[in-house]
Amino acid sequence: MKDLVPALQDAIRNAVRGLLADAPGDAALDPDSLDVPVQRVPLDKPGDYGSPVAFVLAKRLRRNPAELARAIAERLALPEGVDRVEVVGPYLNVFVDPGAFVRAVLRAPLQLPPNGRKVVIEHTSVNPNKEAHVGHLRNIVLGDALARIERAAGYEVEVQNYIDDTGRQAGETLFALDYYGASYPGTPKYDHWLGELYVRLGQAKEDDAEAIEAGVRTVMHRLERGELRSEVERIVRAQLETCFALGAEYDLLVWESDVVAAGFLQRGLEVLERLPSVTRPESGKYAGALVMDVSEFLPGLEESQVVLVRSDGNAMYVAKDIGYHLWKVGRLEGLRYAPFTQQPSGAMLWSSAPDGEASVPGRTFAHGDQAVNVIDARQSHPQTIVRTALQMTGGGKDEDSLHHLAYEVVTLEGQAMSGRKGVTLAIDTVIEEAVRRARAVVLEKQPDLESADEVARAVGVGALRFAMLKSEAKRVIDFRWEQALSLAGDSAPYVQYAHARACSILRAAAEAGIEAPAGADTPDADWRLLGPLEVAVARELARLPTVIAQAAQTDSPHVVAQYALDLATAWNAYYNHRDASGRPDTSVLRAEPGRREARAALVAGVRDALAQALVLLGIEAPERM
């Protein structure tokens, strides 16, 4: 048995085929293209999986659905793992054979096979001018989780972090250093210290606007020529410390100044200028500018002309972005690369670099079949324009080669954050508080735990990440301490605890000589001794591959987070289950030989699936906590 649900769908399709052959009712009805819904049955309904397929047929055949359900059931060749089928009104309900089902589920892999396609994910992309705040937190965590999920779904994944080193923000901060003649005193953390200067400069503009503006412009010109690269690098390194503390890592930093130097802007414009929709009006509103008409792809816009190059000759940001994306999908070449730093996992982080190598042995950057950008929902319009430009110029290998994972803002106790005004909450501050709270709980619950510091970090950071991931990206999050750092209920520690509990049981089992090797390969297990309680847990376990596929396909990490909660809940319910007389009836260690090995295998499956779900969310899974 590979996977029960598809097998069941095939079996039903076959039964329908037989039914139609015997009693043709609708010649146009093709069983092969018949969509056979199969779902888990609601609680308190008989069976494990059910199908309302009879409804679909009833309409086409003009026959009674209950009657059809009976007819299908009669012809159904039960796939492996299915014990029997019962007809409940118009529904077809399937009872699995517990032993065969659990065993098959435990043998299934925890991720999908490679699909030979590559996705380039861009996330983080924090302006290199001050410390990252809680709004960026959502971006980093979403992007990092998505990268892990896409990888598990079989994609080759490359994570890029775009460094806007020629922008106004970086310019202002670096100018502030000169303006105040400041030298770094060693504390606070470098990016935080710069953030203070940046905010101070913003206030000083009220009195000294002209001089500051002139100074900032000079610095920006130097940035464009790459003269201040090492100053910016210093900021980037400080910001990366925060990302690493969250568990996020990258493959490549892409510097805007390198993108421009590589000619992607110019070459991208050349590609665009060949399009009939890209013109240079000689008169009217856009005289002298290079504009693109997107009305064919984006109907209904009030203003269908998008300015690519201003009449003063300066390129708009979207034009740079289009060039950058043409490179991402392999339509342009020419960046050079150098190693930037070794990350906590040991993996090398590369960077684009003016004096780097044209190629890196064993690696090919960019050339994505598709690209996903993790960017604020407020950027939806410009993102749509980049995607449209990509489509108009032939795009990447995938039909829909640019996705925008748009996430909503994070407000602070109901207030909008503002980096410029200094109304922010730094990620570093939040991590510190999260770990502090977690440590207090760890010391209370497990005073003897040797790895208390490590566990406190895993739990605190995990809780924070989970809070950012558990609901849909398009939902506004109001950051509140108690909620974001909760260690109970729908939280990372709930899942981590369930995992640690499974580990604990398996440790005890191993001491008692009960082994639970991978793949449910236990000769001592007697699978026939399993029942509905084990099936309930296995039914959750069986969903994991589907969950990964769905999360990857819809760029939705929250699907994995919700799954982790569901699995932990099912496992906790199993663990605590009692029989009619109130006695625990799911013990592994106290079960008779044969049953205990099979149960141990199930617990090992739960442990592995919980660990995998947490890995996909970028959350550590301690064995004790």
Add this chain to the structure above:
RNA sequence: GCGCCCGUAGCUCAGUCGGAUAGAGCGUUCGCCUCCGGAGCGAAAGGCCACAGGUUCGAAUCCUGUCGGGCGCACCA
């Protein structure tokens, strides 16, 4: 004004390519350590799934409209 997103329990949210009696967490109330980890489990209470029409055997889910709320609509980035 036009466009996109949201509206589900007191609060925060799942469920939305149509399927059986709409589910969690927090909060409230009541139970559960002779038993592998109580950061847990069980139970109670709490819902015109914003509103009104429509499609359908069947709608929280699809369509239209209305009302609330958020965001976007620069020769800024």
